Amino acid sequence: MRYAARTVEADVAARVGARNDEVLHGARRRLGAPWAKDHRMALAATICAG
Numbered sequence: 001m002r003y004a005a006r007t008v009e010a011d012v013a014a015r016v017g018a019r020n021d022e023v024l025h026g027a028r029r030r031l032g033a034p035w036a037k038d039h040r041m042a043l044a045a046t047i048c049a050g
Contacts, residue, residue: 003044003045003048003049005041008041008044008045008048009024009040009041009044011044011048012024012044012047012048015047015048016047023043023047024040024043024044025040027039027040027043028040
């Protein structure tokens, strides 16, 4: 399945609503570096694929 890299985070925000920050940015707070934008986008694409 393909996803639009420019909108994938907004697409996830529409799906998870108020939990958006927890879902997309919580992993970096819990796991720390090297969690980066590439990892966040991969997570978002996985959520959109499901």
